[in-house]
Amino acid sequence: MKSMTDKVLVFIDWYLPGFRAGGPTRSCANMVAALGGEFSFYIVTRNTDYCESEPYPDIPENQWIVLPSGERVWYLPEGGISLRTVRQIMESENWSTIYVNGLYSRFFSVYPLLIRKMTGKLNVPVIVAARGMLAASAIGVKKTKKRIFLKTAKLFGLYKGVFFQATHQGEENEIHKEIGPNNKVFVAPNIAQRELLSDEPPEKRQGSLRLISIARIAPEKNLLFLLEALSNVRANVQLSVYGSIYDENYWKSCLRVINAFPDNVRVEVHGVIEPSQIPVALGKHHMLVLPSRGENFGHVIAESMLAGRPVLVSDQTPWKGLEKSHSGKDIPLRMDNWRKAIDYFAGLDNDGFKVWLRGAAQRGQEVSKDPGPVDRHREMFRAVISFHE
Structure with a gap:
């Protein structure tokens, strides 16, 4: 039961109504929606979305605003x-x-x-959600700056007495490796969206495949790898690309591959997609593709399966055993593996592909209805709050 003392102060760069930051925003919003009846969440964030300079319209700054889910949000202007x-x-x-x-x-x-450290306010417990930022693939982006920061933070004792949240066992190991063995780590998996409806997929004809990519355009999401794999497929493939351009030089490299595609591969670039439109976009395609170099969770993977669409993802995400459940494939980032996987799904006829549609929908429902992630978050907050009582 929620009491007046259960006040959780949350710091996050981008929050609702923003969506361009992707996973971290969705992870936090899903957590608040699931536990808002038990804890009072107060969220401090920017008044702009990711990679945007214009403030959210009609939202006051520097005061607590109550959102529809009941959380209070303090929107800070850039200056x-x-x-x-x-x-x-x-x-x-x-x-x-x-x-x-x-x-x-x-x-x-x-x-x-x-x-917290400078003022000596050590009696208020702090949880840091690592959000996949200590994975080797994540540290590898701007590696020198991150290594300097982590070393300085440890020397300064910035994380002394701080609790950490990992979303899986592997991330717990990463936290102990990069931060130190003495910090208590709670493993609380990300909370998936509860429901996502989508239209029936387009007819699946043997020898053709409609793919969709929903991810920011940046090296870690690995769109260029996907495009290079598509250059060598035999089937007729259409790829729809959704996502904000985070790295202009990387996008130019992608465009060079797109412009040289053979006639059997077609790409449509749509730009940023709002969350409410994701089910509509998924409904027009057969599969989601995400050859990511690393995912802390991959909300769009869960959303795809909730919409009844199988996924083709790298083996660098927490989503494993997809082929066994006929919900997709998780495969190594080797060009030939991806080319063969795309040609395999393209080669299925409508009846053969329905097996994968059913498998994806079933896996999505299992993830959505699993009470474990919500329970682990609840246990984490109650355990940490007990240190303050």
Whole structure:
């Protein structure tokens, strides 16, 4: 039962109504929606979306705003984010715990921990959600800067006495490796969306395949790898690409491959897609493809299966055993493996492909109805809050 003392102060760079940051925003929003009846969430975030400079329209700044799910959100303008502002918010209430999303954001990850250490306010327990940022593939992006930061943070004792959240056992091991063996780590898997309806898929004709990619266009999402694999497929393939362009040079490399495609491969670029339109987009395709170099969870993978669409993903995500359940394939990032997998699915006729549609829908429902992730989050917050009581 929620009490007046169960106040969780959350720091996150981008929150609702934003969506362009992808997984971290969705992970936090799903957590709040699932546990908002038991804990009072107060969220501090930017008043802009990821990679955007225009503030959200009709949303006041620098005050608590109540959203439809019941959480209170404080939207900070770009020029109003400072160490002093963050400290004032931290000292404005008797928080039960502070929940920090990620590690590398100066304003929303470092400042709360820095204030906690500098002011001696060590009695308020802090949870840091690693959000996949300590995986080798994630550290490999801007590696030198991240290694310097992690080393400095440990020398300064920034994470001393801080709790961590991992979403799977492998991430728990990464936290102990990169942060240290003494921090308590709670394993609380990401909470999937509860329901996602989609139209019937287009007819599946043997020798053709309609694929969809929904991910930001950046090296870690590996769109270029997918495009290069498509260059050598024998089937007729259409790929729809949705996502914000995070790395312009990387996108130029993608365009060079697209412009050289043979006649049997066609690509349509659609740009950013709003979450409400994802089921519609999935409904027009046979499969989701995501050759990611690493995923902490992969909400779009869960959403695809909830919509009854099988997935073709790399083996660098938590989604394993997909082929056994006929919900898709998780395969190594080797070009020939991907070419063969795409040609395999393209070679199925309508009846053969229905097996994979049913398998994906069943796997999606199992994930959606699994009470484990919500239970683990609840147990984490209750355990950490008990340190403050």
